[in-house]
Amino acid sequence: MNRREFMGSIAALAALTGCQSGATGLAFGKRRKRWYKGNLHTHTLWSDGNAFPEEAVAWYKSRGYNFLGLSDHNMFQDDPDSWVAALEDGEAAFKPEWAKKPTRRYIFTAKRRYFDDYLTAFPEAMTRTGASGRLEARLSTFDELSARFNSPGEFLLLPDVEATRKVVYSDGREHQLHMNYVNLPLLLPSYSAPEYRRVVRDVPICRFLGDHAKETAELARAMDRPHLFILNHPIWSWYDVGPEAIVENPSVRFFEVCNNGSPFKSAEGLPSDGFDTDRIWDVANAFRMRRGQPLLYGIGTDDTHNFRGEPCEMLMPGNAWSLVRAESLDVASIISAMAAGDFVTCEGLEPDDVSFDSSAGTLTVSAPAGLSVRTVRFIVTKRDFAEAPVRKVSVRPERHKDAMTYQREISVYDEKIGMVAKSVRFRPGEPVRASYTLADDDLYVRARIEECGTTLCRAPLHPQGVRVAWTQPYANAHC
Ligand SMILES: [Zn+2]
Numbered sequence: 442m443n444r445r446e447f448m449g450s451i452a453a454l455a456a457l458t459g460c461q462s463g464a465t466g467l468a469f470g471k472r473r474k475r476w477y478k479g480n481l482h483t484h485t486l487w488s489d490g491n492a493f494p495e496e497a498v499a500w501y502k503s504r505g506y507n508f509l510g511l512s513d514h515n516m517f518q519d520d521p522d523s524w525v526a527a528l529e530d531g532e533a534a535f536k537p538e539w540a541k542k543p544t545r546r547y548i549f550t551a552k553r554r555y556f557d558d559y560l561t562a563f564p565e566a567m568t569r570t571g572a573s574g575r576l577e578a579r580l581s582t583f584d585e586l587s588a589r590f591n592s593p594g595e596f597l598l599l600p601d602v603e604a605t606r607k608v609v610y611s612d613g614r615e616h617q618l619h620m621n622y623v624n625l626p627l628l629l630p631s632y633s634a635p636e637y638r639r640v641v642r643d644v645p646i647c648r649f650l651g652d653h654a655k656e657t658a659e660l661a662r663a664m665d666r667p668h669l670f671i672l673n674h675p676i677w678s679w680y681d682v683g684p685e686a687i688v689e690n691p692s693v694r695f696f697e698v699c700n701n702g703s704p705f706k707s708a709e710g711l712p713s714d715g716f717d718t719d720r721i722w723d724v725a726n727a728f729r730m731r732r733g734q735p736l737l738y739g740i741g742t743d744d745t746h747n748f749r750g751e752p753c754e755m756l757m758p759g760n761a762w763s764l765v766r767a768e769s770l771d772v773a774s775i776i777s778a779m780a781a782g783d784f785v786t787c788e789g790l791e792p793d794d795v796s797f798d799s800s801a802g803t804l805t806v807s808a809p810a811g812l813s814v815r816t817v818r819f820i821v822t823k824r825d826f827a828e829a830p831v832r833k834v835s836v837r838p839e840r841h842k843d844a845m846t847y848q849r850e851i852s853v854y855d856e857k858i859g860m861v862a863k864s865v866r867f868r869p870g871e872p873v874r875a876s877y878t879l880a881d882d883d884l885y886v887r888a889r890i891e892e893c894g895t896t897l898c899r900a901p902l903h904p905q906g907v908r909v910a911w912t913q914p915y916a917n918a919h920c
């Protein structure tokens with residue numbers, strides 16, 4: 442989609458009072474549940490996205506999404522005195538005086554043509570001439586956006602923040618740790634403390650992750666609000682969070698198995714059998730099941746930064762999302778359905794239905810017929826897997842100018858973790874329906890539905906050349 446198409450879709454939506462729902466009805470148990478489509482990872486000009494918040498929300502609402510989290514970096518959109526200044530072509534970014542207040546931490550300027558687009562679609566937006574003589578526009582807050590766009594049963598904005606930190610190690614490595622927390626409408630207290638400004642040094646990622654999960658959970662308890670805590674893009678920017686950190690933090694219940702917005706350095710030197718988000722997922726759940734801990738669930742997000750195809754057409758939104766089967770479109774229902782694992786993660790492909798018969802241990806998935814071959818793979822981990830890594834591999838992207846920053850040690854685990862236990866192919870035009878019944882020695886099962894075809898997500902190390910839908914893992918009740 443180019444800029445003109447983007448503008449067209451936003452302009453059409455600006456006058457819209459409702460939208461077509463992407464949710465589908467489904468009888469489930471005694472109460473009728475529906476699938477709700479949502480993206481919980483989006484950036485706007487509140488941090489480093491390239492759309493004003495109304496444009497971002499309009500983009501998703503006009504395409505039938507039912508819920509959306511605007512997860513700006515280290516920022517909740519609550520300060521009504523937040524502004525963006527216009528930059529003329531060729532003018533370098535700068536930091537206006539008003540942007541030095543601690544609530545603003547990212548960018549404070551945007552291209553003049555972004556303002557033109559925005560003010561055409563939303564002419565009532567508040568603007569002023571700043572001290573430097575530049576046009577400035579005020580950023581709408583979460584409350585203002587909710588009042589404008591929420592519509593019962595159709596669309597809901599959720600409070601969302603991406604807590605973002607970097608840890609620097611004395612051997613030259615750097616690891617990024619990014620985590621979204623949903624439904625807590627404020628910045629974590631530790632991010633407001635003076636220590637926040639200091640570089641984080643030599644803290645093990647596993648402890649740093651645990652500290653964030655704990656702080657978020659305590660905040661949710663104190664505020665008496667349900668919440669989600671999500672480990673984002675563990676393999677950005679270069680295998681920064683391994684499964685071991687997730688195993689050590691059983692309170693982390695969600696991670697991004699698919700993130701559409703995280704271009705990756707390279708796959709140079711990485712072990713193909715030990716390295717992708719599916720692999721991380723299975724290693725984490727193998728250990729969790731053995732230890733009697735709750736399963737880790739995988740979500741899909743756009744991590745949208747680029748609404749305008751600038752600087753390139755890669756990583757545009759609309760490629761990865763979650764379908765949540767909930768009783769109604771409200772925060773509590775969406776969060777409790779996700780906490781129960783009743784959702785599907787989609788990268789361009791959606792199932793019709795997913796069901797798990799816990800007494801028989803049978804997982805059944807169905808999907809519409811595809812234009813290309815569709816394959817359902819059932820993935821399990823065997824009860825007697827070996828915990829010790831098969832081997833450890835030291836890697837770094839040698840051709841990258843900061844190779845030392847990205848040196849990593851990766852553990853490759855037993856093949857009994859994340860095995861394909863059954864694979865079923867469906868010809869083009871043939872409806873997809875497949876089942877797998879847990880064997881006694883399976884710890885859990887999950888399914889991946891795949892279709893060869895156009896690659897939607899072009900972020901390196903995400904599934905290439907296939908569309909994918911991931912179910913959540915379902916535990917063997919006998920284990
Ligand atoms: Zn991130």
Ligand SMILES: [Zn+2]
Pocket residue numbers: 482483484603744
């Ligand atoms: Zn992000």
